[in-house]
Amino acid sequence: MLDTPHQITQGLNRVLPKVSVPARYTGGELNSIAKDWSNLQLRSRVVLAFPDIYELGGSNLGLMILYDLINKRPDLLAERVYCPWSDFEEVMRQEEIPLFSLETRHPLADFDILAFSLPYEQLYTNVLTMLDLARLPLRAMDRNADCPLILAGGSGCYNPEPMSAFFDAMVIGEGEEAIFDVIEVHAAWQTERKSNPGLSRFDLWRRLACIPGVYVPALYEVTYQTDGCIERVAPIVPEAPAEVMKRIVKTLPPPVTRFIVPYIDTVHNRAAIEIMRGCTRGCRFCQAGMIYRPVRERPLAEVLQAVDDMIEHCGFEEVSFLSLSSSDYTYVEELVRRIVEKHGHAKLSIGLPSLRIESFSVGLMDLLEKGRRRSGFTFAPEAATDRLRDVINKPIASQDLLATAAEVYRRGWTTIKMYFMIGHPTQTDADVEAIAQLVQQVLQVGRAHIGRKAKVRVGVSTLVPKPHTPFQWVPLERTDQIDRHVKILQEGLRDRSIAFTWNEPRETVMEAFLTRGDRRMSDVVERAWELGAKLDAWGEHYQFESWRQAFDELGLDMDWYLYRNRDLDEMLPWDHISAGLHKEFLHEEYRNTFLGGVVDDCREHCFSCGILGNFKEERREAADDAWRCPPLGQGRNRQPVDIVPVPLYFNEDMAPDRQGQFPMRVPQRREGTVVRTMTATT
Amino acid sequence: MSLTERGADPQRLRLTYARGESLRFISHQDEFRMWERTIRRTQMPLAYKQGFNPQPHMQFAAPLGVGFSGGRELMDFRLERPLPEAEVAERLTQALVPGVNIVHLQTVELRATPLQATLLGADYTLLIQTPVLPDGRRRVKDFLARTEIWRTRQRKGHTYHYNLRPVIHELSYGGPTADGRHVAFPLRVQMLAGATGRPDEVLAELGLTDLPHLLHRDRLYFSSQAEDAAVFAPYTLVQQSDIAAPAVGQARHKTRPRTRRHTQGKGLSVDSPQDFGNKAADEFR
Numbered sequence: 001m002l003d004t005p006h007q008i009t010q011g012l013n014r015v016l017p018k019v020s021v022p023a024r025y026t027g028g029e030l031n032s033i034a035k036d037w038s039n040l041q042l043r044s045r046v047v048l049a050f051p052d053i054y055e056l057g058g059s060n061l062g063l064m065i066l067y068d069l070i071n072k073r074p075d076l077l078a079e080r081v082y083c084p085w086s087d088f089e090e091v092m093r094q095e096e097i098p099l100f101s102l103e104t105r106h107p108l109a110d111f112d113i114l115a116f117s118l119p120y121e122q123l124y125t126n127v128l129t130m131l132d133l134a135r136l137p138l139r140a141m142d143r144n145a146d147c148p149l150i151l152a153g154g155s156g157c158y159n160p161e162p163m164s165a166f167f168d169a170m171v172i173g174e175g176e177e178a179i180f181d182v183i184e185v186h187a188a189w190q191t192e193r194k195s196n197p198g199l200s201r202f203d204l205w206r207r208l209a210c211i212p213g214v215y216v217p218a219l220y221e222v223t224y225q226t227d228g229c230i231e232r233v234a235p236i237v238p239e240a241p242a243e244v245m246k247r248i249v250k251t252l253p254p255p256v257t258r259f260i261v262p263y264i265d266t267v268h269n270r271a272a273i274e275i276m277r278g279c280t281r282g283c284r285f286c287q288a289g290m291i292y293r294p295v296r297e298r299p300l301a302e303v304l305q306a307v308d309d310m311i312e313h314c315g316f317e318e319v320s321f322l323s324l325s326s327s328d329y330t331y332v333e334e335l336v337r338r339i340v341e342k343h344g345h346a347k348l349s350i351g352l353p354s355l356r357i358e359s360f361s362v363g364l365m366d367l368l369e370k371g372r373r374r375s376g377f378t379f380a381p382e383a384a385t386d387r388l389r390d391v392i393n394k395p396i397a398s399q400d401l402l403a404t405a406a407e408v409y410r411r412g413w414t415t416i417k418m419y420f421m422i423g424h425p426t427q428t429d430a431d432v433e434a435i436a437q438l439v440q441q442v443l444q445v446g447r448a449h450i451g452r453k454a455k456v457r458v459g460v461s462t463l464v465p466k467p468h469t470p471f472q473w474v475p476l477e478r479t480d481q482i483d484r485h486v487k488i489l490q491e492g493l494r495d496r497s498i499a500f501t502w503n504e505p506r507e508t509v510m511e512a513f514l515t516r517g518d519r520r521m522s523d524v525v526e527r528a529w530e531l532g533a534k535l536d537a538w539g540e541h542y543q544f545e546s547w548r549q550a551f552d553e554l555g556l557d558m559d560w561y562l563y564r565n566r567d568l569d570e571m572l573p574w575d576h577i578s579a580g581l582h583k584e585f586l587h588e589e590y591r592n593t594f595l596g597g598v599v600d601d602c603r604e605h606c607f608s609c610g611i612l613g614n615f616k617e618e619r620r621e622a623a624d625d626a627w628r629c630p631p632l633g634q635g636r637n638r639q640p641v642d643i644v645p646v647p648l649y650f651n652e653d654m655a656p657d658r659q660g661q662f663p664m665r666v667p668q669r670r671e672g673t674v675v676r677t678m679t680a681t682t
Numbered sequence: 683m684s685l686t687e688r689g690a691d692p693q694r695l696r697l698t699y700a701r702g703e704s705l706r707f708i709s710h711q712d713e714f715r716m717w718e719r720t721i722r723r724t725q726m727p728l729a730y731k732q733g734f735n736p737q738p739h740m741q742f743a744a745p746l747g748v749g750f751s752g753g754r755e756l757m758d759f760r761l762e763r764p765l766p767e768a769e770v771a772e773r774l775t776q777a778l779v780p781g782v783n784i785v786h787l788q789t790v791e792l793r794a795t796p797l798q799a800t801l802l803g804a805d806y807t808l809l810i811q812t813p814v815l816p817d818g819r820r821r822v823k824d825f826l827a828r829t830e831i832w833r834t835r836q837r838k839g840h841t842y843h844y845n846l847r848p849v850i851h852e853l854s855y856g857g858p859t860a861d862g863r864h865v866a867f868p869l870r871v872q873m874l875a876g877a878t879g880r881p882d883e884v885l886a887e888l889g890l891t892d893l894p895h896l897l898h899r900d901r902l903y904f905s906s907q908a909e910d911a912a913v914f915a916p917y918t919l920v921q922q923s924d925i926a927a928p929a930v931g932q933a934r935h936k937t938r939p940r941t942r943r944h945t946q947g948k949g950l951s952v953d954s955p956q957d958f959g960n961k962a963a964d965e966f967r
Contacts, residue, residue, distance in 0.1 A: 013811060014894035016707065017749055023707040030779045261779070263708040263716060315719035315777070346722070347730050 002097050005105040011097045012105075019088045023264045024054035027080075027102030030261040031313065033067075034103040035077040043075045044187045046179075047101050047111040047148075050082050051118070051126035052537060057082040058260070059268035061322065062154060063117050066179055068256045076183065079103040079111075080260075083126040084133070086535060092133055099133035108134035113149045113186060115179070116167070118156030121514035122507070122537035124163055127152075128529040131166065138526060140168045140218055145193065145201045149186050153179075157215070158246075158291055159467040159574040162514050164217030165522035168201070169208045172215055172577055173246030173291075176253050181211045209240040213247030215577065216240060222519050228560060230518060230571040245578045246291070248615060250622040252277060252298050257309035261316070270351065271316040273306050274298065275335070276323035280602045280628055281356070283394045284589055285382070285421065287466035288324050291579045294611045294619075295603075295628035300331040307339055311348070320351030327352065327359040336367040355379060357396045357404055369411050376415030376455075377408050383424060384434035390598050391426050393589070398438060405442045409449040416442060416456050422485045423463040423477030425593055432485045435460070436492025443497055458493060460486070460502040464512045468579040470589035473566040476512045479505045506544045510536060513547075513561045518573035521561075524550045582610035597667050603628050692729050692739075693764035696790045696797075697774075701752040702781035703896065710745035716779060721759060723777035726770065729760035743797035743902055744804065744873060749882070754785055754901040756797055764789075800906040801873050802914045803851065804899055806881045808867040811894035815865040819855040821888045822867065826853060832927065833883050843927035846887065848920040849879035864896070872914070873902075876922030 002011045016022040027034075037045070048067055050057030057063065063080070070078035079101035084092060092099070098107040108114055114134070116127055128138055131150070137143045140150065152163065153171040160170045171178045185207050193199045202218075209216045219240040223231040235242060255273050262269060278295035279288070307319055319339070323329060332352070339350060350368060357379055381396050383389045389396060405416055420435050439458050446454025462482050465471040482505040493500045514521065527550035528543075535541035551558045566572065568587055585608060592599065599607050606612070612619060612629055624631040701713070708716070718738050721728045730736040739760035746752045761770070771787045778784070810818075825831075831846040849872050856866035867888070871879025881897050903910040 013896075017895070021707075022748070023709075023712070026704065026707055028704045028780055261719060263705070263712045263779075265712070265715075269715075311725065312723060315722035317718065317722065346725075346728075347736050 002095070003107060005100070008097060008100050008105045008107070011095055015088075015091045015095055015097070019091055020085060021055075021264060024082070025084070025088065025102070027105075029263060031258045032080075032103055032260050033071045033077075034079075035071070037077075037104060037106070041075050042077060044077075044113065044183050045106075045111045046070055046076065046078045046113045046115055046183065047106075047108055048078055048080050049108075049114060049116045049127075049130060050080075051116060051123040051130060052083055052535075053085050054082045054262075055264065055266045056537075057117075058262045058266040059272070060117060060119070061256070061272050061274065062119070062175070064256050064259060064272075065253070066115070066175060067260075068258065069176060069253070070179070070183075079106070081108060081130070083123075083130055083535070086541065089129065089133065089534075098135055099130055109136060109148060111148050112190065113151060113183065115151040115153065118152045118154040118163065118170075120156060120537075121162075121511045124156075124514055124525055125529045125533045125536055127163065127166060128526065129534050139165050140201075141165070143168070143201060145199065145204070147201075149182075149204070151182060155287065155291060158287070158577060158579060159515055159517070160215055160217060160577060161222075161519045161573045162517040162521035162525060164519055165526070167217065168205060170215045170217065171247065172213050172244050173579075174249050175247070176249050178211065178213050178247045182208065182214065185211060206237055206239045209235075209237070213245065215244040217519075220576070228557075230573060230575075232571065233576045243576050243578050245614060246580055248294070248580070248618060249296075250618045251626050252296055255298065255302065255306040257306050258313045259310065259316070261314050268320065269316075270318035270320050270349075271307075271310045271314055272320045272322050273303055273310070274323065275303055275321045275326065275332075276329045278628070279324035280328065281325060281394070282589075282599050282602060282607070283382070284392050284470040284593060285424070285463055285466070286324075287469050290469050290581060292324065293580060293609060294615070296622075296626060297330060297628070300335060303335060304338060307343065307348075311343065311346075317347065318349040318351055320353060323354065325354050325356050325359075327355045327361075327364065332359075333361070333364055333367065336364060340367055353378070357381070357400050360404060362407055365407055365411060376413045376417060378417040378419070379404070380419035381438070382419065382421050383427075383431065384420065384438040385431050387596075388424055388427060388431045390596055391593055392421075392424055393592075393598050395598055398441075401438070402441060402445055405445045406449060409446040409454055412450070414446075414450065414453045414455055416446065417459065418442065418456060419459045419461070421461055421463050422489075423482060425471065425474045427477075429485075429488065432488050433492060436489055439493060439498060440495070443495065446497075452497070455497045455499070457499045458489075458501070460489060460500070462503060462505065462508045464508060464515060466515055467572070467574045468577075468581060468586075470586050470593060472516075472572065472586070473568060473570075473590055475565050476509070476562045478563060479509065482508070504539065504542075507536070507539075507542055509558075509562060510542075510544070510547060513558060516573070517561055520554070520556060523554050524556060527553060578614070580609075580611050580614040582608065582613070585609045592667070599667060606630055690763040691792065693761045694790050694792050694794070695759055695761065695767070695770060696788050697757045697759065697784065698754050698786035699752075699757070700783045700785055701746060701750075701755055702783070703751045704781040705779075706749055706751045706896070709748050710742070713746065714740065714742070716782075717757065717759070720774065720777050720779065720782075724770075724773040726765060726773060727762035729762045741796055741798065743904075744801055746899060747880075747882070747897075750897045750899055752899040755899070756902060758790065758797060795906060797904065800904040802903040802905050802910060802919075803870060803872040803879075804902045806869040806871065807856070807898045807900055808869060808881055808885055808888075808890070809859065809864040809896040809898060810867070810890055811864055811896070813858060813862055813865075818857075818865055818867070821890070822853055822855045825850075825884070825887055831887055833887075845925040845927070846879065846883055848918075848925055849877055850884060851879075851914075851917045853884065872917065872919050874919060874921065877920055877925055 002008050012025065016025065048063050050060050050063055067078045067080065070076050080103065081099060081101050100107055131138050136147055150168050151171065152167045153175045157170045157172055169182065186204065189199065189204045189207055205216045205218055208214050209219050219235055219237050220233055221236050222233050225231045252274065259271055276295060276297045278292040280295050281289060283289050310316060310319065321335065326332060336350060355377065379401065381401055382394050383392055408416055418439060422432060439456055443454060443456050462477055465474045465476060486502050489500065528546045531546035531549055533543050533546040548558065606629065612632065616632060619627060619629060619632050717740060729739040731739060741758045743756035746755060767787055767789055771784060775784055828847055832843050833846045834841060834843055851872060852870035854868050856868050859866050869881055869884060885891050885895065903914055905911050
């Protein structure tokens with residue numbers, strides 16, 4: 001049994017040459033911080049865990065933000081740990097090496113707090129692997145007062161129930177401020193325990209439950225109806241709120257500029273500077289667009305300074321400006337222009353993920369052309385027919401897409417990457433066939449400009465109806481349907497210049513039951529993990545049969561979780577968690593889905609999603625232009641916005657042949673119209 | 683840009699550096715990127731090659747493998763305009779990653795022969811993590827007594843046999859190290875294209891791969907240096923054809939892990955980095 005950093009280092013010297021990519025486990029990267037554990041000033045030691053391998057976790061901005069913030073405090077330290085690849089996991093078990101932190105190689109059990117990032121469902125079983133390798137009890141109920149506090153944060157926590165058994169507390173929403181509240185409460189409890197050893201873990205839970213945004217699953221009791229649906233979720237102590245409201249920060253904290261610079265190649269081996277949080281577009285399938293509201297922009301000067309600092313401290317050859325819709329950032333063109341002016345000669349490449357066709361201008365394209373060139377651009381129309389785009393509320397015009405594609409290819413870029421989803425509500429075979437047709441049209445545009453060099457990469461995934469979105473009530477598409485639609489696409493996309501990739505339907509199924517499941521799913525997760533489910537995001541490890549068997553053994557019906565159209569008045573497993581959205585808003589958007597209703601960019605028109613009502617104080621305290629939501633109070637005006645509105649009309653001014661078709665007032669896009677062409681004619 | 687600046691010739695610098703034990707698990711590709719970023723942090727005008735995806739003007743004498751530390755590694759790089767050597771060394775020192783040290787820095791002729799072209803060989807030390815190894819001397823003796831040591835390697839999917847013995851010019855038993863924690867085997871190999879001695883293969887032939895060990899490259903030898911050439915003068919250097927055996931089979935191994943996305947047989951091939959890219963794009967799009 002190896003228990004000290006020295007023993008662990010000895011063990012690693014022996015075993016690392018035998019494992020794949022050993023540099024995953026050695027740490028020591030530039031800008032990583034190894035503090036002295038003997039420092040008496042230290043009040044709390046935190047280890048930040050990402051439940052996937054280093055190559056994925058090393059690029060996670062959320063973990064990096066917390067690492068930076070915590071380590072800036074002299075009385076705290078934060079280290080990192082990632083999930084070992086299966087070969088090293090096996091070696092660790094054989095050699096009795098406990099899971100250790102990268103910075104100082106302390107076993108995880110030596111830390112005060114073990115905080116997991118939980119960004120998506122395929123990583124859930126890895127949490128169990130990591131707890132087990134750390135020799136910690138898997139379930140919160142089985143941990144005594146001496147165990148570290150096991151926390152979770154990240155977007156996966158918006159439906160905390162499937163993982164609720166394994167965490168002491170789960171932070172809902174943004175963690176930059178909440179993490180310090182948790183550390184304080186935990187440190188105070190630890191100090192008190194010294195004089196009062198009788199203080200239990202239950203006592204800690206009650207104190208944590210008082211922190212806004214902190215959900216302590218063990219303090220809630222769930223009862224079920226005879227049909228399997230939830231009857232109620234009720235707190236068992238007065239400290240636990242009936243509804244846990246997410247945390248937000250009023251303004252974005254200063255960006256990280258001392259990124260850990262990895263030695264080995266990671267998925268995003270570059271600097272990432274968040275320019276904007278949240279999105280105003282309101283796509284109905286998009287959980288991020290719903291849960292990261294309100295939209296907060298980072299001032300341009302702060303972004304520019306961050307790039308300068310990053311170059312000095314990290315030397316990355318690429319900077320990526322992160323947001324959910326980067327071309328919607330108010331100062332995007334000025335930002336790119338000034339970065340190219342200042343750093344273009346030094347071959348700094350600029351990444352702008354999540355470009356929207358509507359706001360991606362030719363000017364921006366010309367600017368990006370001047371930097372270190374990338375192979376192409378990515379667009380995500382998500383659906384290929386106007387009708388279906390109205391259903392998902394992502395009104396992009398095919399002709400705009402084709403015009404943009406022409407501009408891209410004309411400038412010499414060879415590849416356009418397009419993302420689509422299948423399995424949207426109301427989708428027909430014709431909608432799927434249209435995807436292939438649209439891709440072929442884009443390729444034709446490319447061929448017209450640059451001949452046979454033109455390429456299109458197509459990624460197709462299946463809609464997983466996510467909690468806290470208007471689609472939370474709709475069922476997952478059946479696997480046989482998905483297979484059939486993939487076949488249609490394979491037929492339609494047969495061309496050597498088209499690369500077509502799609503998600504394995506069975507992996508989609510796992511994502512769906514884990515994102516939509518209730519508290520009983522914790523047993524399924526644990527059982528599937530015992531049966532060998534791990535590293536589920538990696539095709540060669542994914543074991544659907546382990547999951548199937550776990551459901552069967554526990555007497556639960558996988559299909560019931562996946563394919564049931566849920567009633568609007570059903571108690572959903574995540575209904576006691578609030579993303580700050582009014583349920584009426586989600587109801588209305590759900591109805592609009594089936595009535596052809598569309599809503600506009602909410603910078604143009606507030607649709608009362610609930611953010612302003614739930615975060616009044618925060619809005620008042622933030623500067624008028626810090627949020628894209630209208631300022632509150634008398635005499636305040638909306639800031640002027642520079643967007644092209646979706647031309648909407650309501651029932652009363654509908655064409656005579658469509659009048660009276662809906663019982664309620666439904667905003668609709670005018671038939672056959674598209675954003676830009678309307679602007680041209682009005 | 684002033685006329686003088688435009689007229690200034692680029693400067694080629696030759697850096698000798700040590701890569702410490704803490705960095706022994708990074709690959710050559712990782713090391714290349716590490717140096718590019720180090721020089722970028724200094725904000726000195728690192729010269730880039732022309733092209734769609736410009737690469738920095740950096741050349742390594744001999745890539746150091748995964749698992750090795752190095753005491754005197756060499757790399758050439760170019761700056762767009764000349765700077766005093768002392769300033770370059772100082773700025774580099776400020777920007778180094780933990781585990782790397784600068785041993786020497788000098789300006790060389792822009793048109794000097796690339797380091798790789800004049801490479802002769804290298805000295806290594808194989809360090810076995812044990813205080814004593816009673817049969818160390820015998821193992822070396824047995825190794826040196828053999829005239830042919832056939833090894834099998836994979837290269838670009840092809841399996842081939844080669845004779846390891848002729849590319850190993852010195853091997854001895856060095857006994858316990860000063861710290862008493864290791865036993866050392868000094869090794870001298872030749873490094874010619876296609877006829878390079880690999881220390882890990884020597885380790886395997888000594889039957890020591892399974893013991894915990896460290897591999898260290900002490901220095902490199904170049905034919906362009908008179909004193910280096912003198913060291914290698916007594917040896918018979920062999921060429922690739924001298925040690926090669928006929929290729930065996932054309933079996934192509936696919937060792938790359940399959941990722942969660944499926945790819946249609948036809949169309950573009952989706953190679954490994956792209957798979958990471960796909961996965962990544964999914965996360966952030």
